[in-house]
Amino acid sequence: MLLLDGESLIHTSPTSCSKDEGTLYYTTKRILWVKQGTQTPNIVIQHEDFRLQQVSKADAKKVMLRISVMGPGQAPSDAPALTYTFAWKHANKEEALADRDKYVNELYKITPRKTAGSDAAAAGAGNAAGAAGAGSAAGTNGAGKGATSMGSLHPEFARVKIGSDPASADDIKLRQDVLSKNVDLAKLHRALVVSGLVSEEEFWSTRKHILETQAVQSQLRKGDSSTWLDLAPTTQDGGNFKYTITPNIAKRIFKEYPQVKRAYIDNVPHKIGEKQFWKRFLASRFFNRNRSTSAMKGNPDSIFDTCLRDEDNMLGDPERFSSQFIMRLLDLSRTEEDSVETGNVPDFTMRPGRFNESLSLIRRFNHHSELVLQSAIGTKRKELSAPSASEAVDRELDKAIVLPDLEVPRPEKRVKLNIQDQSRYLTSLVKGDVSMRSSDDEMQQRRSTFSISFDLSQSLEGCGNTQRTMAALTGSVRRVAFKSRPNRIKELSIPSSLNKAVEECYGAGTEMLRHLWAIMRVPMTPEKRQKADKIIAAFDSVHRHIRDTVTKANSAESKNANLGSTIEQMVQPVIDSLKAGKKEYERRVRGAQVSS
Amino acid sequence: MGTRDMRPTRIAATLQILESFVNEYFDQNPISQLAIISTKDGLAEKLTDLSGNPVDHVNALRDKSNKDLAGEPSLQNALELAMHTLRRAPTHGSREIVCIFGSLTTCDPGDIKQTQAALKHAEVRVSMVQLAAEVHVFKRICQETNGLFAVADDEIHLKDMLFECIPPPPVVSAKATSDMIQMGFPIRASNAQVPTPCVCHHELSFSGYICPRCRSKVCSLPTDCDVCGLPLVSAPHLARSYHHLFPEENYKEIDVEANSGMEAAGLVCFGCEGEVKGAAARYKCPRCRKEFCLECDIFIHETLHNCPGCV
Numbered sequence: 001m002l003l004l005d006g007e008s009l010i011h012t013s014p015t016s017c018s019k020d021e022g023t024l025y026y027t028t029k030r031i032l033w034v035k036q037g038t039q040t041p042n043i044v045i046q047h048e049d050f051r052l053q054q055v056s057k058a059d060a061k062k063v064m065l066r067i068s069v070m071g072p073g074q075a076p077s078d079a080p081a082l083t084y085t086f087a088w089k090h091a092n093k094e095e096a097l098a099d100r101d102k103y104v105n106e107l108y109k110i111t112p113r114k115t116a117g118s119d120a121a122a123a124g125a126g127n128a129a130g131a132a133g134a135g136s137a138a139g140t141n142g143a144g145k146g147a148t149s150m151g152s153l154h155p156e157f158a159r160v161k162i163g164s165d166p167a168s169a170d171d172i173k174l175r176q177d178v179l180s181k182n183v184d185l186a187k188l189h190r191a192l193v194v195s196g197l198v199s200e201e202e203f204w205s206t207r208k209h210i211l212e213t214q215a216v217q218s219q220l221r222k223g224d225s226s227t228w229l230d231l232a233p234t235t236q237d238g239g240n241f242k243y244t245i246t247p248n249i250a251k252r253i254f255k256e257y258p259q260v261k262r263a264y265i266d267n268v269p270h271k272i273g274e275k276q277f278w279k280r281f282l283a284s285r286f287f288n289r290n291r292s293t294s295a296m297k298g299n300p301d302s303i304f305d306t307c308l309r310d311e312d313n314m315l316g317d318p319e320r321f322s323s324q325f326i327m328r329l330l331d332l333s334r335t336e337e338d339s340v341e342t343g344n345v346p347d348f349t350m351r352p353g354r355f356n357e358s359l360s361l362i363r364r365f366n367h368h369s370e371l372v373l374q375s376a377i378g379t380k381r382k383e384l385s386a387p388s389a390s391e392a393v394d395r396e397l398d399k400a401i402v403l404p405d406l407e408v409p410r411p412e413k414r415v416k417l418n419i420q421d422q423s424r425y426l427t428s429l430v431k432g433d434v435s436m437r438s439s440d441d442e443m444q445q446r447r448s449t450f451s452i453s454f455d456l457s458q459s460l461e462g463c464g465n466t467q468r469t470m471a472a473l474t475g476s477v478r479r480v481a482f483k484s485r486p487n488r489i490k491e492l493s494i495p496s497s498l499n500k501a502v503e504e505c506y507g508a509g510t511e512m513l514r515h516l517w518a519i520m521r522v523p524m525t526p527e528k529r530q531k532a533d534k535i536i537a538a539f540d541s542v543h544r545h546i547r548d549t550v551t552k553a554n555s556a557e558s559k560n561a562n563l564g565s566t567i568e569q570m571v572q573p574v575i576d577s578l579k580a581g582k583k584e585y586e587r588r589v590r591g592a593q594v595s596s
Numbered sequence: 597m598g599t600r601d602m603r604p605t606r607i608a609a610t611l612q613i614l615e616s617f618v619n620e621y622f623d624q625n626p627i628s629q630l631a632i633i634s635t636k637d638g639l640a641e642k643l644t645d646l647s648g649n650p651v652d653h654v655n656a657l658r659d660k661s662n663k664d665l666a667g668e669p670s671l672q673n674a675l676e677l678a679m680h681t682l683r684r685a686p687t688h689g690s691r692e693i694v695c696i697f698g699s700l701t702t703c704d705p706g707d708i709k710q711t712q713a714a715l716k717h718a719e720v721r722v723s724m725v726q727l728a729a730e731v732h733v734f735k736r737i738c739q740e741t742n743g744l745f746a747v748a749d750d751e752i753h754l755k756d757m758l759f760e761c762i763p764p765p766p767v768v769s770a771k772a773t774s775d776m777i778q779m780g781f782p783i784r785a786s787n788a789q790v791p792t793p794c795v796c797h798h799e800l801s802f803s804g805y806i807c808p809r810c811r812s813k814v815c816s817l818p819t820d821c822d823v824c825g826l827p828l829v830s831a832p833h834l835a836r837s838y839h840h841l842f843p844e845e846n847y848k849e850i851d852v853e854a855n856s857g858m859e860a861a862g863l864v865c866f867g868c869e870g871e872v873k874g875a876a877a878r879y880k881c882p883r884c885r886k887e888f889c890l891e892c893d894i895f896i897h898e899t900l901h902n903c904p905g906c907v
Contacts, residue, residue: 221705222638517824569790
């Protein structure tokens, strides 16, 4: 397989595509797949044509990668026409996943970002309904990119998909969900984004974790209930009974009684309608056999009587459990020889299947329990073929005999805290003479201060200046009460427009600062620096806004004479924070320049 | 959870005990964070996000709308949601999930063994207090992840078992390294005249704490600064978490009859300088070798966490 000029090989792996074995090559210009045994590549994908990739879930059995590619003669805005799926064969799943992830990371680097540019403009308008049509193409794009936008692709957490740059319809729905659940965030969103101070993308870029959590929560699925399905009717006036059968209930009935499912598939919709089917089901003997006494047994019905017969045959079949595969511990026949004849009359009470009416009910209960256990354990009963079975059987016996509750608990290994300079933690900070042991006399003196005797009949005259003490006490109490009086803010009588203006200044300033600090937390790259410069430039607009607010305050009418200075003091903190942020950024930039 | 074997119903008793758990937890571990997740009707829902403020959690627990009961619980969904939430926590701390479960069944969409393996891989410790009876699957999950498992008999037992989860677990894994992390110690700002908004709730208030890095005002500690992300604590908070790392050694009990020849009756306790009567036992600190009476011993080990003789 020949490489073009200037092309070099980055990765190669054995994979299969469309059931053929072969090798996948990833080079600097193309992606190639060569079938085993041939020389020329069967699939050639140029990097420019690559549109989107998808990976199989981490817990799926096969490790697969699907690539969507533009076909020849397609316009740039069309959806990709060709898809190729590559599967890794693996002895060790972790290795295969790591291998596939190498390709995923490479492909992520060349994933085109601006394809859905026009779609993003429509989607970003915030109208999910309008963008649904355009958003579906962008949605797959966003979701596909999202699948690769998780940096490390840790298997357990790779299920979460977050759209990146262009907002897909799923994204918009997610954002709306988050805003509807979180009142504070909704308020902030309204104040900042709707009024145009901050763009939508920027608002959400620092709040990704909230979106992630909402995404995970909405992706949780409900499992199948394991309770015994008992369709109970509701009584309506007139003595009629009403049964409600939802699709969920129908699914559970089909799971429990596969004969009904077969009957449904055979008959609906060509022979009878769905409603008719369920009506006949509820009226039939099959449904009603154990519900009431013989009086209301239900009418004979062609479909469901066959179901009845099938079920009796299936459940009553004594050959259902092949006796070779029963675990030794559960096999009662093994201990029959231990139960020797006693002098009593042989037991006649515990005989299964004594009463015909309850027989089918018992059989159905057992069948239901079997289904529940199978779904929990997963695999069917394993075959225990004679030779290699002995260790497995011993292990089973061991598990049954050894009870962890009776064992002595082994203390777990604990890792000691490793501090570099331990002495500093353990010495006290007391300087000077540390001898605190007081002499006996001092101790006596001290103890005597605690033993006080009262003489309540003595008058308080000549006791010192109690008036001054009381005045001092009440003065301090009054001061504290004054500080925490309830309507302090209202007393300042700031007009609501000014209040809003101040809030806007703060909101805008805080958002800018958030972005700036978020950028500064990671090491600088040139594009980050550009972004930071833009933010610093945006500070000026915030400063302008503040100045406007102050001038408005100075000229406004209000009961508060000092409104201007009050507002000035109110906005001072945000000015300080902006200054601090700018200073820190400049210091970092200068530091980077000095070192570079 | 609606059965009345605990007064008035299991859910009401549980919520009450949880309130006191939240308060006690933040008392003992002030710089830690907590999130509350509930599960019903086969799905899990996050009631509060990871935060260090007990007020949010107590409010969510008191919220009437969270008291509705419906359908079957789903342990797997709840564990998955909790694991996802814990991902954001820094690795230098320990991650734990504590469950109170009142049901004998769980309705899961997938294989809970996989969730168990994921939990073990992420080194998350799951502890559970069951209200009904011991269920093998739940016990296995707790054992595999080195957590505590208990079945509560009544409310008092439930409270005791739950409070056992409050002290932080010892670090078992060899992967844990002790790195330095940056923390801020903000100064209290009380502007008596003019209110200013805080950055966490955007509400006007007169007093607050100023973050040392970005100079923005936050209303309460401990918290993470909303603007620059610096963890903000005050010194007492750190000191309270510190005593879990360096616990005081237990004092040795000295029997008076054994050394009747030595210290005469009427020794003075170093802590309270009160007389220790002859027959009462004295407790000796192994490091500074000072002797204390019983009340001082209890006070030092349970509340003070520092020996007055060593300090």
